[in-house]
Structure formats: structure tokens, C-alpha cells
Amino acid sequence: MTGASTNEREFARARAAMPGGVNSPVRAFGSVGTTPRFFVSASGPRVTDVEGREYIDLVGSWGPAILGHAHPAVVRAVQDAAAHGLGFGASTPGETELAELIVSRVSRDGAHPLERVRLVSTGTEATMTAIRLARGATGRDLIVKFAGHYHGHSDGLLAEAGSGVATLAMPGSAGVPAPIAAQTLVVPYNDLDALREVFAARGDDIAAIIVEAAPANMGIVPPAHGFNAAVADLAHEHGALLILDEVLTGFRVGPAGWYGVDPVPFSADLITFGKVVGGGLPLAALGGSAALMELLAPLGPVYQAGTLSGNPLAVAAGRATLENLDAAAYARIDAAAERIADAAASALEVAGVTHVVQRAGNLFSIQFAAEAPTDYETVKAQEAFRYPPFFRAMLDQGVSLPPSVFEAWFVSAAHDDETVDRVVAALPAAARAAAE
Numbered sequence: 001m002t003g004a005s006t007n008e009r010e011f012a013r014a015r016a017a018m019p020g021g022v023n024s025p026v027r028a029f030g031s032v033g034t035t036p037r038f039f040v041s042a043s044g045p046r047v048t049d050v051e052g053r054e055y056i057d058l059v060g061s062w063g064p065a066i067l068g069h070a071h072p073a074v075v076r077a078v079q080d081a082a083a084h085g086l087g088f089g090a091s092t093p094g095e096t097e098l099a100e101l102i103v104s105r106v107s108r109d110g111a112h113p114l115e116r117v118r119l120v121s122t123g124t125e126a127t128m129t130a131i132r133l134a135r136g137a138t139g140r141d142l143i144v145k146f147a148g149h150y151h152g153h154s155d156g157l158l159a160e161a162g163s164g165v166a167t168l169a170m171p172g173s174a175g176v177p178a179p180i181a182a183q184t185l186v187v188p189y190n191d192l193d194a195l196r197e198v199f200a201a202r203g204d205d206i207a208a209i210i211v212e213a214a215p216a217n218m219g220i221v222p223p224a225h226g227f228n229a230a231v232a233d234l235a236h237e238h239g240a241l242l243i244l245d246e247v248l249t250g251f252r253v254g255p256a257g258w259y260g261v262d263p264v265p266f267s268a269d270l271i272t273f274g275k276v277v278g279g280g281l282p283l284a285a286l287g288g289s290a291a292l293m294e295l296l297a298p299l300g301p302v303y304q305a306g307t308l309s310g311n312p313l314a315v316a317a318g319r320a321t322l323e324n325l326d327a328a329a330y331a332r333i334d335a336a337a338e339r340i341a342d343a344a345a346s347a348l349e350v351a352g353v354t355h356v357v358q359r360a361g362n363l364f365s366i367q368f369a370a371e372a373p374t375d376y377e378t379v380k381a382q383e384a385f386r387y388p389p390f391f392r393a394m395l396d397q398g399v400s401l402p403p404s405v406f407e408a409w410f411v412s413a414a415h416d417d418e419t420v421d422r423v424v425a426a427l428p429a430a431a432r433a434a435a436e
């Protein structure tokens with residue numbers, strides 16, 4: 001590869017060692033038509049690639065880097081934990097402290113829907129366990145999910161999933177046996193009539209509805225006013241559970257997550273967390289009432305386990321992250337997100353590009369459509385071809401965006417005014433690139 005850049009050489013080498021050169025598909029930059037950047041370090045709002053080039057980062061490790069990369073308190077906590085042992089496969093006081101912290105933060109008007117928490121290592125495990133628990137609790141098999149929602153890559157949840165599945169334009173995944181796929185009923189999002197029909201036909205067999213609290217894996221598509229509450233009511237009328245997936249929104253869009261800020265209160269039976277709760281290390285969680293959660297082994301008949309569950313380094317990172325996510329941090333994140341979202345909208349407006357910028361708290365994304373998409377079909381109908389040139393123009397100017405139009409933009413508490421100014425300054429050229 002004479003004349004190839006270091007990033008290109010790294011990618012060629014990676015492709016010879018790993019399928020597609022990556023360990024998670026969207027990292028291959030397949031839908032944005034350029035070479036993935038290989039990062040070697042990150043600090044605050046910035047990442048640095050193998051060529052020594054610095055980028056302002058709006059991916060944030062896909063969510064965990066909410067305080068900014070390598071936040072000193074988080075790094076210190078992990079170093080302290082590491083000095084005491086990398087893992088014991090046994091109980092530690094730190095796990096209890098993190099579980100207590102999660103329970104105390106996840107409240108609405110002072111009421112806590114969580115009494116017990118189990119720590120796992122990935123969001124996929126959290127949702128997979130929540131579903132097994134819902135099936136164990138109800139004695140029913142069917143699960144309802146919404147098209148375009150991503151809940152990780154367990155077999156039953158890949159049907160019409162958003163995120164990487166959407167980026168690759170796949171209907172689901174090969175390797176999922178038809179009888180397993182048949183246990184998942186997929187319903188259009190924001191469509192209560194469709195949901196009611198499914199319950200009218202199969203209500204007695206449905207164990208749970210799983211829903212992204214505010215969908216962010218088909219770009220941002222906020223729930224219609226009262227949608228989550230109506231979903232919860234419908235599930236409960238039929239003896240099914242509501243699994244609220246806050247893996248992406250949890251501790252990001254507010255001190256608890258979407259649950260604490262949805263304009264219409266509702267009750268969820270199980271809530272899943274990931275990303276922020278692990279502070280950048282592999283840790284996720286699920287929680288609910290004691291009665292439900294104690295159906296898990298060792299107390300109950302629903303099995304779940306993990307060699308690395310509650311790993312002390314991950315627990316330390318999660319605790320330090322949550323402890324530093326105070327009102328001031330959220331105010332900084334919200335303000336930076338608002339400035340960038342507004343500037344993106346006005347740059348596209350000036351360039352004459354049809355667009356909407358949808359928001360869910362401090363999460364936002366651009367959609368190249370005249371009307372705000374409300375479900376997966378309308379998301380897929382947008383002029384998605386405008387995103388790759390937009391993305392590349394931002395990258396060329398030193399701003400790293402999510403490499404897919406179907407992903408949310410992640411802002412951190414380290415995105416200060418100067419950082420945001422640089423993003424804002426890059427947007428007009430990217431908008432012009434999108435117009436072509």
C-alpha cells in the first residue's frame with residue numbers, strides 16, 4: 001500500500017486479523033465511505049488518531065464518556081481499584097455501593113421503582129436477562145419490541161433492530177432460528193393502535209414489551225406525548241411487564257434517565273442500564289422491584305451469572321462517573337448539546353438542505369427529511385445519502401461524528417465553549433457538502 005496513510009495501513013492490517021477489521025460493525029465506517037480512524041488516546045472532548053491528528057469527539061465511546069474522556073476522577077478510581085486487584089469473582093463492598101447509588105438516583109418525584117439491581121457486563125446482557133426474567137415471572141413466551149429499537153444483539157432482539165443493523169440495512173441477522181424470531185412481535189413505534197391490535201390477538205401470551213425509553217438507535221425519534229405511559233398501561237392491563245431500556249438514555253438525559261423526565265409519569269417493571277453506568281468500562285445493570293428481581297438465581301428459578309459481573313475496576317469507574325454527574329455537569333452537557341443542535345439546524349437551513357434535528361433531552365441527531373420521522377419507516381425514507389458527505393466534511397475539519405445517520409450525537413460535560421465553537425465553525429461547510 002504505497003502512499004497509504006497510517007490509518008489506511010492500520011485498517012488493512014486489522015482486516016487481515018479481524019472480520020471487517022473491527023470488533024463492532026459500525027466502526028468499519030461502511031456507510032460513510034471513508035477509512036476508519038484508529039485512535040490512540042483521548043482526553044476531555046478530544047480523541048487523537050494514529051497519525052497524531054486530533055478530533056473533537058461527538059461519539060463519546062457511544063455514550064459512556066459523559067464526563068469527557070479520561071476524566072481524572074474516573075481514571076484515579078480505576079487506578080486505585082487496579083492496585084488492589086483486577087477482580088476476585090467474589091462479592092465486594094463496591095458493588096453494593098454502586099447498586100445503592102443506582103437505586104437512589106433512579107426515582108421520580110422521590111419514588112424509587114428499583115429495589116434491587118443486578119450488575120452485568122454489557123447492555124446486551126442486561127436486556128437479555130430482563131427478558132428471561134419477564135418470561136420467568138409471567139410464564140409466557142412472547143416479547144413485543146418496536147421496529148428501529150436496538151436492545152443489543154441477543155437472538156430474539158435483532159428483529160428490525162436499529163443502530164448497526166439499520167446502518168447495514170439488514171432486516172435482522174442470519175443465524176437466528178425462525179422459532180426464536182417468532183417469539184418476538186415487532187410493532188411500528190409511536191403507533192398505539194398497532195400495539196393494541198397485537199395485544200387483542202396475543203395478549204395472554206405476551207410476557208413483556210421492551211421499549212427504548214427515548215429511541216436513539218434510528219437517530220433520535222422521541223416518544224409521542226404520553227406514549228410510554230400508554231404502553232405501560234396496555235402491558236399491565238394484559239398482565240405483561242414493561243421493560244424500559246435506558247442503556248443509552250440512563251444517567252445521560254437526566255440524573256436518572258428518561259424515566260425521571262418523561263412529561264407523563266408511568267411505571268416500568270424492569271429498567272436496564274449500560275454505557276454511562278460503567279463510566280467507560282464494561283458494566284451494565286438491570287433493576288426492578290424486590291419481588292421481581294428476587295426471581296433471579298440464587299434466590300429464584302431464573303438463571304443468570306457472569307465471571308466478570310461487578311468487576312471492581314468497572315464498578316469503580318461507574319461510581320466515580322455517577323458521583324461526578326451533578327446538576328452543573330448536566331447543565332453543561334445540555335447547553336453544549338443545544339448550541340450544537342441549533343447550529344447544525346441553521347447551517348443546513350442556510351445551505352438549503354431539507355432536514356429536521358430531533359432531540360430527546362441532550363441527545364439529538366440530524367434527519368434529512370421534511371417532517372420529523374416518528375417511526376422506523378419514516379426514518380428510513382429520509383435522504384440518508386446526504387449524511388456521508390456531511391460526515392466526511394466534519395471529519396476533514398477535525399470533528400468526529402457518529403459514522404451513521406442512524407446514531408445519536410453524544411456531547412459530554414467536557415465540551416466547553418471553545419470546543420463547541422470549533423464544532424459550530426465546521427458545520428456550514430459540512431452542510432454545503434450535504435447539499436450537493
Ligand code: PLP
Pocket residue numbers: 062121122123124125127150151152153163212217245246247248274275284
Ligand atoms: N440497549 C440500547 C438502548 C442500546 O443503545 C444498546 C447499545 O447501543 C444496547 C442496549 C446494547 O448495549 P451493549 O452494546 O453494551 O451490549
